[in-house]
Amino acid sequence: MGTREELGRVVMTACCTCPLRTQDSFAANQVDEIEFIQRLKKVERTAVAGEAVIREKGSPRELYTVLSGLAFRFRTLSDGRRQILNFLFPGDFVGLQERMTNESPHGVEALTDMRLCVFPSERLWDLYRAHPSLGYDITWLTAHEELIVDENLLSVGRRSALERIAMLLLHFYKRAESVGMGGPDGVLFPITQQHIADALGLSLVHTNKTLKRLQGLGLHEIANGRLRIGDLHGLQHLAEYHALPLRERPLI
Amino acid sequence: MGTREELGRVVMTACCTCPLRTQDSFAANQVDEIEFIQRLKKVERTAVAGEAVIREKGSPRELYTVLSGLAFRFRTLSDGRRQILNFLFPGDFVGLQERMTNESPHGVEALTDMRLCVFPSERLWDLYRAHPSLGYDITWLTAHEELIVDENLLSVGRRSALERIAMLLLHFYKRAESVGMGGPDGVLFPITQQHIADALGLSLVHTNKTLKRLQGLGLHEIANGRLRIGDLHGLQHLAEYHALPLRERPLI
DNA sequence: CGGGAAGTTGACGGGTCTCAATGGCCGTGG
DNA sequence: CCACGGCCATTGAGACCCGTCAACTTCCCG
Numbered sequence: 211m212g213t214r215e216e217l218g219r220v221v222m223t224a225c226c227t228c229p230l231r232t233q234d235s236f237a238a239n240q241v242d243e244i245e246f247i248q249r250l251k252k253v254e255r256t257a258v259a260g261e262a263v264i265r266e267k268g269s270p271r272e273l274y275t276v277l278s279g280l281a282f283r284f285r286t287l288s289d290g291r292r293q294i295l296n297f298l299f300p301g302d303f304v305g306l307q308e309r310m311t312n313e314s315p316h317g318v319e320a321l322t323d324m325r326l327c328v329f330p331s332e333r334l335w336d337l338y339r340a341h342p343s344l345g346y347d348i349t350w351l352t353a354h355e356e357l358i359v360d361e362n363l364l365s366v367g368r369r370s371a372l373e374r375i376a377m378l379l380l381h382f383y384k385r386a387e388s389v390g391m392g393g394p395d396g397v398l399f400p401i402t403q404q405h406i407a408d409a410l411g412l413s414l415v416h417t418n419k420t421l422k423r424l425q426g427l428g429l430h431e432i433a434n435g436r437l438r439i440g441d442l443h444g445l446q447h448l449a450e451y452h453a454l455p456l457r458e459r460p461l462i
Numbered sequence: 463m464g465t466r467e468e469l470g471r472v473v474m475t476a477c478c479t480c481p482l483r484t485q486d487s488f489a490a491n492q493v494d495e496i497e498f499i500q501r502l503k504k505v506e507r508t509a510v511a512g513e514a515v516i517r518e519k520g521s522p523r524e525l526y527t528v529l530s531g532l533a534f535r536f537r538t539l540s541d542g543r544r545q546i547l548n549f550l551f552p553g554d555f556v557g558l559q560e561r562m563t564n565e566s567p568h569g570v571e572a573l574t575d576m577r578l579c580v581f582p583s584e585r586l587w588d589l590y591r592a593h594p595s596l597g598y599d600i601t602w603l604t605a606h607e608e609l610i611v612d613e614n615l616l617s618v619g620r621r622s623a624l625e626r627i628a629m630l631l632l633h634f635y636k637r638a639e640s641v642g643m644g645g646p647d648g649v650l651f652p653i654t655q656q657h658i659a660d661a662l663g664l665s666l667v668h669t670n671k672t673l674k675r676l677q678g679l680g681l682h683e684i685a686n687g688r689l690r691i692g693d694l695h696g697l698q699h700l701a702e703y704h705a706l707p708l709r710e711r712p713l714i
Numbered sequence: 715c716g717g718g719a720a721g722t723t724g725a726c727g728g729g730t731c732t733c734a735a736t737g738g739c740c741g742t743g744g
Numbered sequence: 745c746c747a748c749g750g751c752c753a754t755t756g757a758g759a760c761c762c763g764t765c766a767a768c769t770t771c772c773c774g
Contacts, residue, residue, distance in 0.1 A: 292620070293615060310605060310708060311707065315612065338598045349604055353561075357562065359615060360611060369539070450539055668730050
């Protein structure tokens, strides 16, 4: 079956041939589990760069898995101050926290064009009942995202501006690489300095100056919307970032 | 059955008569679910104020539910800078993220004397298989904790020192109240200014001065280790904190 | 060629940090 | 009973990191 545009929705990438599943970093699933996911997945949704995937204060009815593209999760204060909570990569699962409240506590915005697998929120419980192993996987994904937010909170609370930026670049690079977005000239980096500022609790101006200073050290290079790491060890030392030796991650 | 001291462990509060379950904020469970939890819970552990419940970099083998008392979750950098990620109240579940790595990415330290229900980590999967509904609950608890960390990240990243402190006091108060720790003279507040500083990404000195300034506004009062809210509306406005209308929370 | 978004730069002010010192409270031990 | 030490709260002075304001440039795209 091919793909067909229809009201901003595309039907359909088959789960059994999901391009993400061919990657090492994702754990394998049983055939019946994949078939169940396939039945749960009614449609595929696309989003263009800059589009609001989930609106803050909206009432969400759907769960998503990022199939391709990048996004970020954020919250804003009424006067416009915005905090990016974490970036979303292919394989990330979105929408669980919204289910605990009537309105979504955060927004999700696309950084690039995206494809998302759409799951009806009200059938989440079916998944747990029919395939406890998949419920287990969803818990894993949730806990993993919290781990990342923890790390960001440590950065914003206790690292200096220079350390924060080193941390962000390094973390972004590693995550992008782990989902096969790496290449000889680095990874795609569709992120403005405003995004960096909002993710790190810094002002735009100070982000610019600090980023410039970091580039002067020659540890990395950002050009043509791509990020390349020159001195991985130096960045790790500066950011005091020790990548956790993660086990294979599940994929829903 | 009474309680008996034995190597720092107490045996045993029966789950079917768990004092937390009598509270409105916790959802009810089926009898067989509670019996299953009871079988999973091998022992009860106590911790004195200041004790390390989970050691950073340790290799955890157990999961905990806070039965009574308070604690906090934190991470530190090698030079000693510490970030408190969130506070733990009765009913909170601890230890999931540790399972994804070989060493615990964060520490947990008791703020007061505590009692904890201990579950063997390796039997978590049994729980999902035997009672998917409980697996669902664990996901809920994990997502809920992430929601709180999100909120803290927004505070630390984008709120001013005064707003952050207002936020912390308010949030702490509401959470304490929701688990029945409230009283006519406020809630127990076993937290030093150093804790507040570490939770909000501030220095101790600045925390002290800002807290003093906030107290001058008369919105709250801290005395004798207790926190009382004078002007709830004023604090909410200052912190721009809108308590999420949560549904009943599960309890494992 | 025009316009908007993103990046860059300088000046300046202020929020926050660090250093340093003091006082209160409390448990311990002489 | 009092001296002492340790933890916590408090306060002042000065420095610095970072935010704000305000340009200007570059780049892209129509």
